[in-house]
Amino acid sequence: MKSKIQSTSVMKKLFIPVMLGAAAFAHAQVSLGVRANALFNTSSSRWSDISTTAKGAFNNPKDVAGFNVGLSAKIKLPIVSLFVMPEIYYTNFKSKATYIEADGSNIELSAKSNRIDIPVMVGFDVIGPLSVFTGPVFSTNLSSNSTFEGYKEDTSKNFSVGYQFGANVKISKLIVNARYEGSFSKDQRKFINNVTGNGVNYDNRPSLFMVGLGYQF
Numbered sequence: 001m002k003s004k005i006q007s008t009s010v011m012k013k014l015f016i017p018v019m020l021g022a023a024a025f026a027h028a029q030v031s032l033g034v035r036a037n038a039l040f041n042t043s044s045s046r047w048s049d050i051s052t053t054a055k056g057a058f059n060n061p062k063d064v065a066g067f068n069v070g071l072s073a074k075i076k077l078p079i080v081s082l083f084v085m086p087e088i089y090y091t092n093f094k095s096k097a098t099y100i101e102a103d104g105s106n107i108e109l110s111a112k113s114n115r116i117d118i119p120v121m122v123g124f125d126v127i128g129p130l131s132v133f134t135g136p137v138f139s140t141n142l143s144s145n146s147t148f149e150g151y152k153e154d155t156s157k158n159f160s161v162g163y164q165f166g167a168n169v170k171i172s173k174l175i176v177n178a179r180y181e182g183s184f185s186k187d188q189r190k191f192i193n194n195v196t197g198n199g200v201n202y203d204n205r206p207s208l209f210m211v212g213l214g215y216q217f
Helices: 002-026 047-059
Strands: 029-041 066-076 082-100 106-127 130-141 151-154 159-171 174-183 188-193 199-203 208-216
Touching: 029 082, 029 174, 066 106, 066 208, 082 130, 106 159, 159 208
Parallel strands: none
Antiparallel strands: 029 066, 029 208, 066 082, 082 106, 106 130, 130 159, 151 188, 159 174, 174 208, 188 199
16 A cells, blocks of 8 residues: 555656656747858867857858758747757868878868758747857768769768757747857768778868858748
């Protein structure tokens, strides 16, 4: 009899937070949108590096490393301006690695990447149209084993995890977006010379600065 009473008490303690969470989600406001971003390689998450990359992006749009396009959902929670923002993107970008041959000549290898990114952001509406957010991004590569000037890419990993943080400014239904992406796990790749067998290591998940536009339905 005592065991039954204890079980009932535990059930009640679990039932209350579950019901509160379900009620909060039921009252959440959900909005959908489309987004497109230009991607630029940057060296680190330090503000000085991001700022330098941002200035270069506006002054020299040809320096763009790639782009992504996708869908975004904003789930506004009834808790002090908090929201959850799951997204899905098709991402295409290029990264570079420099190899020094035995004769001293430099070869710059260019690797193109196609992947599906799924960021899951948690954010806060700061004031007026401004909001900030951060969270993990899960990525799966769509293509691998590319070749470049006598080198073949050796792919051993297709899934990696990164993180993003950034800000949105909403103007009517238009959204201006800027964010930084770094990595929790390296996506180490290798270019192998088809003749000598020598390898060039490079990171297929570089740090990126993103800026773009979106439309909220």
